[in-house]
Amino acid sequence: MATNVPFSDQKSGQSNGNRKGVLKIAGVSGGVFDRFRAFTDLAKDASIHVLFGDWISEISMTFRGNERATRALDAEQTAFEMSFVAMLKPAIKDIAKNKQKVAVNAGSCDPEALANIVQQLVKDHGTNLKVSWVTGDDVTEKFMAMFENGETFPSLPSDLSIEQWGQDPICAQAYLGGVGIAEALRHGADIVICGRVADAAPVVGAAMWYHNWGREDFTQLAYALVAGHLLECSSYVTGGYYTGFKKELLFANNCTNLGFPIGEIEANGEFILTKETNAGGIVNIRTVTAQLLYEIQGPLYYNSDVTARFDGIKLTNEGPNRVRVTGVVGLPPPPTTKIGITARGGWQAEVHFFLTGLDIKEKVELVKQQTLESMGDYQKEFQTLTFNVTGSVPTNPKNQASATVDLRIFAQSRNPDLMSAGAHKGVAPDTPSFGKWCIENCLQGYPGGTPAMDLRQSVGKPFFEYWVALFPQDQIDHKLHVFDGKTISVPPPTNTQVYPRQQDSYDTSSPLLLDTWGGTVRAPLGHIVHGRSGDKSSDCNLGLFVRNADEWDWLRSLLSIEKLRELLEEEDTGKKIDRFEIPALFAVHFLLRDHLDRGANSSSSYDILGKNVCEYVRCKLVDIPKVFYDRGTI
Known part of the structure; x- marks a missing residue:
């Protein structure tokens, strides 16, 4: 039976031993599809203290949230990321041998279930690695109660009230910080399974544990937050998505097997970004700058544990593939955290046509008019119906491929029959359906009319709507479940700061005339x-x-x-x-x-x-x- 024990504030909790110097932490996954070799290869490096990875995106959150919400109807539903198990399996013995720690968010919407699987897995491999898990991100019940009592949950992107969303929420997840992870490591966990913690939270938690930082060491925590932001997308910071890829990667024959990133975090928070030495890719000021600028909202970067100020950050080269990060300012966290709310949107489908050569605009218009005529009054049942052209035809094209564009007819509807008719045996061929309406005009269509022959996309598949708002941290039941049966409640931060919803925004001061530099x-x-x-x-x-x-x-x-x-x-x-x-x-x-x-x-x-x-x-x-x-x- 689980027993409750008190939360130990960081600096008075269990010691991390007599470790000194630098925490070496490696990012081994930026998504459910990332290269599986990372765990296996980096677990062999005994100098690395912590392996962490990000398995959750807004897309996966909606799918896993729906799976959790429908589990009562389907006991076989899993609401976590099994790809983590496949990645972890070949690395287990090296992790145990090198006494490394692992912290991941692959638990998604069911961290306990994944933790149980992982605990059995490490046992089957003959190790005694200890597995703990963190909960509290599932705030569906409290969210629904607040929603029903009139809480407006304004959208972070649009500021609209959730009442204007027009959807029926089925689940809500709050973004947790790294404190629960730090507590798990202090209590002896080797592997920590989390649900929806912020992408950078495992780095924050690992650094708190390793350096024994307190919850109000905001400068150090802010550095760890920035380090986590840079590391969590794995090879994005080592050359992936890098706009200098031609000269520095492709033409340099350095574009395959990009190395996974490693952060070296010092006791004062400052850190160095580097990568595996025996793999490709690059780490330089430009690759780090690119990742630093990725998916941020403004000069302030909010987290449940700390707020980091970005606009004073400095980067310095300290040798090949080594960039030092300084200039980070730490501020108290807000009393709120981000919440992601999922609803079932309906079904969506699409049909593609290929248009070649002349009169593209007129050909599109012909397809549009004929398709809409076929749909008749059923048009009203589509929430979304678009006719989009991708590509353009150059003057005097050199080949047929370059003279061809893609017309995509895309539809969304809450009517499953309208989107899926014809997908099952026994459905009459004259049943109204999106796919039928798109295709039936081919023989009266545009010159060269050619549909994409794989029509599986014309059959509706579920899609989800997602609403992002703020949620009070003091309403979150954040808990650590220790491998030995103990349960520890993780309290919300007490030193917080309320920030305006609108961050600083400005055009440049004293702009120069654009002819200042001559021709x-x-x-x-x-x-x-x-x-x-x-x-x-x-x-x-x-x-x-x-x-x-x-x-x-x-x-x-x-x-x-x-x-x-x-x-x-x-x-x-x-x-x-x-x-x-x-x-x-x-x-x-x-x-x-x-x-x-x-x-x-x-x-x-x-x-x-x-x-x-x-x-x-x-x-x-x-x-x-x-x-x-x-x-x-x-």
Whole structure:
């Protein structure tokens, strides 16, 4: 039977032994699909103290949340990430041999079930590794009670009240911090299984344990938060998604088997980013800057344990593949944390046509008119119905492929019959269905009419809606479940600070005239400007930075909010855009509020994760000072 024991405040809790110096922590997973070799290879490195990984995204949260919500109907449903077990299995003996610790969020919506599987797994491998787990992220019951009592839970991207969402919530998960992980390690756990902790929380918790930091050591905690932010996407910081990939990776024959990242965190919080020495990829100021700018909202980065200020961060090269991070400012955490709320959106499907050569616009219009005529009054049953063209035909194309574009008809509906008719035996061929309406006009269609022949996507599949808001930390039942049967309640932080919902946003001070640098070359912005973009729910962040100090004044003067809207052109939604600068990194950051059509779970766009917003903006033409352009392109 479990017994309750009191929470031990960090500095008065169990000691981490007589360790001194640097915590060496490796990021072994940035998602459920990441390369499986990381655990196996890094577990062999006895110098690494902690292995951590991120298995949860907003997409996986909705799927696992739905699985948990439907478990009463299907006892076979699992609500955790089994890929973690597959990755862990071949590394178990080395983890035990090298006395490493493991902290992951792969428990998703059922950390206890995953912990039980892992405990049996380590036993089967003849080790005595201890497995503990952390709960409290599931706040569905408290959320529903507050919702029914009139709490508005305004959306972080749009500020709209949840009543305007029009969906029926089925589950809610709060983002926990790293304190429960630190407590687990203090109580002897070797492997800590969590659900929805913040992506960087395992690094925060591991550093608290290793260096024996207290909950109000905000400077140190903020450094650990930044380290976790840089490490949690694995090879993103070692060359993945890097806009300098051509010269520094591809042409250098260094683009395969990118190394997984390693952080070396010192007792004062400062740290060095590096990577595996026997693998490819790079760690330099540019790759670290790109990951630092990824998926942030403004100069303040909030976490359940601490708030980190980003706009004073400095990066310094300390040798090949070694970058030191300094200048982080730590502030108290907010009294709230982020909450992700899942609802069943309905069913979605799509049909593709290939259009070639001339009159593309008119061919699309023909398909649209014929399809809508076939649908008749059933059009009203679609929440979303779009006709989108991907690609364009160049003048005098050199081959047929380059003269062909993709027309995607995308639909969402709450009517399963409308989206799935024809998917099962016994359904009459004349039953109204999305796929039938799209295809039945082929023989009266456009010149060269060619549908994609794999029509499985025309059959509806479930999709989910996702709402992001704030939730009070003092309403979270955060608990650590120790391998020996003890249960420890983890109290919320007592030293907190309320922050405005709107972060600082500004255009640059004292911009210089854009002819200051003399003659210009009309060329894509990305010829000399690096960048990274990404999603947070339906928000999209965009960070752009230059290579050299003397280019900084030009970049900050050029990239105003108004100029970004001009570059976005037809992609500008007209919604709010926030802007701030990180001068030491020569970086301008934008937050495009509510830009991504409800986010990854339900978006009608191909760019569901916002990662191509950066690449779109970088390809737009601007006047680049010739003196900068002549240095060579990225």
